[in-house]
Structure formats: C-alpha cells, structure tokens
Amino acid sequence: MAERPIGDRRRIPEATVARLPLYYRALLETGEMGITTVSSERLAELAGVNAAKVRKDLSYLGSYGTRGVGYDAEYLLHQIARELGLSQDWPVVIVGAGNLGQALANYRGFGARGFRVVAVLDADPEKLGVEVAGLAVEAFTDLARIIESRKVTIGIIATPGHAAQEVADALVAAGVGSILNFAPTLITVPPEVSMRKVDLATELQILSFYQLRRALLDQPRAAR
Amino acid sequence: MAERPIGDRRRIPEATVARLPLYYRALLETGEMGITTVSSERLAELAGVNAAKVRKDLSYLGSYGTRGVGYDAEYLLHQIARELGLSQDWPVVIVGAGNLGQALANYRGFGARGFRVVAVLDADPEKLGVEVAGLAVEAFTDLARIIESRKVTIGIIATPGHAAQEVADALVAAGVGSILNFAPTLITVPPEVSMRKVDLATELQILSFYQLRRALLDQPRAAR
C-alpha cells in the first residue's frame, strides 16, 4: 500500500483525469456521512459511472484498494487529491469583472479546495476599485506584475469574445500555465499551456440538437 | 444540393454534434467579413480543428460543398442552423437567481440564436420580484405552471448543489426535455431527457492535474 510518486507511473488517460474530480467529490460526501470504506460499486453509483471504469481508473493511481473489502475512503481521497494537485495552493486570476466574472469570483468551492482567487482584473477604468468578492478590481495593464508577484498559475477568461485572444496572449506571456476560457471564441495557446473552455452557447446548441430530434419523433412532419 | 430532411439520414456522431456549434460560429464570423465561400481548410482553422474532420463532419449533414471550390458560407450556415434546431425558438428557464443565475440570465448570446430566457426562478422568498435581466424573479413553486404555459423546453440549474436533484426532478416532471446543470453535483434524469453539465470545480481540478505534472517536470523533487 505504498504511495507512489506522482508522475512516474504509466500515463493516466485524459478520460480518467476528467473523472477523478467526480470520485473526489463523491468521497467527500461519503466522508461527511461517516463512511470509512467504499466499494467500486458504491463509488460508481455516487459518481454516475460504471463500476469497472471506477476500478480501472483508480488502478492507474496505484493499488489502493483491498480485495474483498473495497477502498479506504479517507486514504483514497488523499491519493486522488495528491494526484490532482489539490494539496497545493493554486492562485487564480479572473480577467473580466462583468456579470460572469463577478459570479465566478463569488463562486464558493473555488477557495474550498486549493483554488484561491487572488485578483479580478478589468480593462474598463469604470470598474477599477469596485469590490468583487472581497477584492478590489485591478487594471488589466497590471496583469504581468500581479501574476508574477502573486505566483498565479491559472487564469480565467471571463471577457467578451473579442478580447479573449488578447487576454490569453497576455496571460501566457506573463507565465500562466493553465487557462480556463469562458469567452465564446476560439483561443489558441502554445502547446505547453493547458487550455479548457466552457461555452454556454455551444452547450445549449447541443441540447437543442437532441431536443429537435425528439420533437421530430413525436410529430414527424417535414422538417421546417 | 437538395436539402435533406432532418433526422432520417445516417446518425450523426456525438463528437460531430459537439463541433457543429463551432462551425456555426466560425461561419457567422466569415459572414460578417463578407466572405461567401469557405474551404474546409479555412473553416478548420477558424474552428480550431483538422480539415479532414471538418469535411467528414459536414458530410454527415449532406453533400453541401462543391469540389474544387468549397462551401457556400451562407447556405452551409443555414444547413447547420437547421440541423441544430436554431431556426426554432427555444424558451429557457433558469432556476436559481444567485450570482451565477443572474450572470447567465444577463449573458448575451442566449437570446441571439433562438434561446430566450423566459423566466428566472428561486426558492428564496427574499428574491421574489427582484429584477434580473428584465424579468422579475418568480417562485420555484410556480415552476410547473410556468413551464407549461410558456412552452419551456430547456431548464438551466444554477442552484447550490444540494438543491439540484430536486430541481431536476421538478423540471422533468413539468415536461422539460433538456437540462443544463451548473450545480456541482451529480444529477440523474430519465434517459429520454438530455442532460449536460458545466462544472467549474472539475475544470479547475483537471487543469491543476496537468499544471502539477508540468511543475514536477521542471523541478523533479519527491512529490508533496
């Protein structure tokens, strides 16, 4: 049951990485309920996936289960946190103090697990100094200074689409390694920077696609 | 170049459906620039994907390109919109009038393409009547009535995690066919209902995973 060093075991598939947070959350819940041991079956149910997948996913982290028993919830939680880097502190900067930026800054659950919003920036002088989630909005022109001095590693883009690429470039130039983009635009970053996007319009359009199909099944008139 | 009826051609892969909104957006941009014809190469660049993928994706919709020339931007735009159901009007209800719910309600780009927020609901009596994006916040208890009378097809959950499943159940019971969940919890819905989730904590944790790996590459100390 020895801990394995991070990184030097076989590569963890992307799909697995994307599920680890689900297990993490599920384990937090079981912890609150005082459960000390979980089976892959139970964990699968809580995370909404297949039990075999849970086992395979967890096996990438190491052999942390006990056959015939299950996984020690607390220990497994610790291992996943370690793997995800949640035992560390990740300073986050939010660029864009509009509705979305403010909502994100106020979002609980950021600070909770290692992610700490250390600055909210905006290019609009009107917004400067406005208090958002206990922080005064700062100038976008101070980006580089802020990122360096506060050791920011993650940047969140919550600007209108037309500003997103410029912001991304500035974040990358300032040394940020990860970007979460909420702007409805394609942004490109160098390969050594991680980028993920959250796109409301896209999500709705996907839903609309399937909704349309169902509607057509109910009353199969000629489309349009 | 005949239009094909929606639905009765070979099944469109999920991955393709998820990319159609990207092409749609790219085509809107080219349209604004006055470009009338686009090649798969160009479209690929704008959407940030591979050109062969673009062609294969579009081929699921029909043969709407011209060899040696490319795709007629406007016509293709129309076809994608039709396929995604964007020529229709999709009334949307947002449940949860907190920071996130308000930000979502104010988000431009919803109304833009067929998605219209027709109600913002909240269970907290304090929030009743507060104006959000031009709408007065209504009571969660009125959900069923509102959904039926306003023909709502899509529900957005922007509540705290502990309320999410209850809200989802209510939405489903009221006849909503698609749900977009922003709450950081697993919710389960019947198979005939489409559900997608947007999870900030998960996204950050995924970024943190890769950030950690990069940090360890730079200074390979023992982990932790």
Added chain:
DNA sequence: CAGACTTTGTGAGTGCGTGCACAAGGTGGA
C-alpha cells in the same frame, strides 16, 4: 475543348476508451 488545378467526400487503418468477465487476493466464520 482539353488539361491542369483545386477541393470535396470517403475508404481504410489506427488508437483510445469502454465494459465484460474472471482470476487473484484478501476477509471472516466454523
């Protein structure tokens, strides 16, 4: 009108992710 050129549409090969099914391994009771 013919031939060079451009770009689509798709067949085929490959790799990743999923899920089944089972052997391996550990527990607890008799």
Added chain:
DNA sequence: TCCACCTTGTGCACGCACTCACAAAGTCTG
C-alpha cells in the same frame, strides 16, 4: 486451518472517433 465469500485489478474484445490519403468531381485557363 480451511473454506466460502466478496471485491479488486486487469486481459480482452469491441466500437467510436480521428487522421491519412486518394479518387471523384468540379472550376479555370489557354
């Protein structure tokens, strides 16, 4: 100590999606 039982960890087969590479099909030029 042995046996029945339980749950993990994984080998294997399958399917989906991605990419390459090229034939098909249209345009343009001389």
